[in-house]
Amino acid sequence: MTDLPPTGAHHDGPVQLYLDLLKRCVTNVIYQDPPISPPWVPQTPFDLEARVDGLDCPSQAHTMVGFARLDNLRELTERVLRDGVPGDFLEAGVGRGGAMIFLRGVLKAYGVADRRVWLADSFQGFPEPPAEARYQLRDVYPELAGEADEGRRQAAEAMKALFLRGGSADDVRENFRRYDLLDEQVRLLPGWLADTLPTAAVQRLAILRVDNDLYDSTYLTLEHLYPRVSPGGYVVVDDYHFLDECRQAVHDYLKATGEPEPELITIDRCGVYWRRES
Structure with a gap:
C-alpha cells in the first residue's frame, strides 16, 4: 500500500494530482454542466461557487456534494487507513x-485492495413519504408554499425525477466503469433500505455515509448500520443542516441508543460527521 501522508498534509505528488482531478471530474467543474432548474423558471447558468459549495443540483455531474464534503470524505478515509x-x-x-x-x-490511489465499497439505495427514487411527514416539496422549493396549483406540484416532481435520472443500478455501475473504478471491491445493495x-x-464499517434525506430512511440506516461502525470509525450525515427531518432522525436515534451523544462536527452548510468512540 502506498504510504499515507501525515494528517492534513497533501503534496503535489501523483496521488494528490489524481485525487484532485477526480474530485473535479465527479463534480464536473471541468465541463461545467448547468444545474437543473425548476421547470417554471428559465435555465439557470452554471455557477462555479455554488457547485464547489455543493449548493446546486447538477444536470450531469455524478455528485452534488461539493468540494468540502469530498475533501472530508478523503480525510476520514485516510484517517481510518492510517489508524488501522x-x-x-x-x-x-x-x-449517481x-x-x-x-x-x-482514494482506496485505489493508496493501493488498498482488502476493503469493499458498498452502495445501498433503492435505485428507483424516494419511497412515498407518509402523509404526515414533515418533509414536503415546499420545504425545498419555496415556490410551492401556500396554495400552489397542481401543475407546479407536478412540475416539481418532474424536476426531482430529472435529478434522479442516471441513478439506476446499471447507471451507477456504468459511472464507476467510466473512471475505471468498477471491480469486485464495489458492491451494490439494490432495494428499499428496510x-x-x-x-x-x-460485517464492520470504517465509514458510514448517510445521504437519505428522509426521516424514516435516515433513522433506519442508523438503526441497522451504526452498530456495525468500528470504534474509531466515522459517520457522515450529508443533509444534517439542510433538512430538518434528517437532523431530527439523527438525534432521535442517538438518544434511543442511551449512549452519550457524540460531538457532531460541521463540514459545511449541509453536512456533519462524528467519530464513534466505542
Missing part, C-alpha cells in the same frame, strides 16, 4: 454514485 480502523465503507442514498466513486478512487439493510453482508 477495521471495516468497509458504505453509503446509504447513492444518487459520485461520492463513492471518489472514495473508491428490506436490504437488516440482512446486508456487511
Whole structure:
C-alpha cells in the first residue's frame, strides 16, 4: 500500500494530482454542466461557487456534494487507513454514485485492495413519504408554499425525477466503469433500505455515509448500520443542516441508543460527521 501522508498534509505528488482531478471530474467543474432548474423558471447558468459549495443540483455531474464534503470524505478515509480502523465503507442514498466513486478512487490511489465499497439505495427514487411527514416539496422549493396549483406540484416532481435520472443500478455501475473504478471491491445493495439493510453482508464499517434525506430512511440506516461502525470509525450525515427531518432522525436515534451523544462536527452548510468512540 502506498504510504499515507501525515494528517492534513497533501503534496503535489501523483496521488494528490489524481485525487484532485477526480474530485473535479465527479463534480464536473471541468465541463461545467448547468444545474437543473425548476421547470417554471428559465435555465439557470452554471455557477462555479455554488457547485464547489455543493449548493446546486447538477444536470450531469455524478455528485452534488461539493468540494468540502469530498475533501472530508478523503480525510476520514485516510484517517481510518492510517489508524488501522477495521471495516468497509458504505453509503446509504447513492444518487449517481459520485461520492463513492471518489472514495473508491482514494482506496485505489493508496493501493488498498482488502476493503469493499458498498452502495445501498433503492435505485428507483424516494419511497412515498407518509402523509404526515414533515418533509414536503415546499420545504425545498419555496415556490410551492401556500396554495400552489397542481401543475407546479407536478412540475416539481418532474424536476426531482430529472435529478434522479442516471441513478439506476446499471447507471451507477456504468459511472464507476467510466473512471475505471468498477471491480469486485464495489458492491451494490439494490432495494428499499428496510428490506436490504437488516440482512446486508456487511460485517464492520470504517465509514458510514448517510445521504437519505428522509426521516424514516435516515433513522433506519442508523438503526441497522451504526452498530456495525468500528470504534474509531466515522459517520457522515450529508443533509444534517439542510433538512430538518434528517437532523431530527439523527438525534432521535442517538438518544434511543442511551449512549452519550457524540460531538457532531460541521463540514459545511449541509453536512456533519462524528467519530464513534466505542
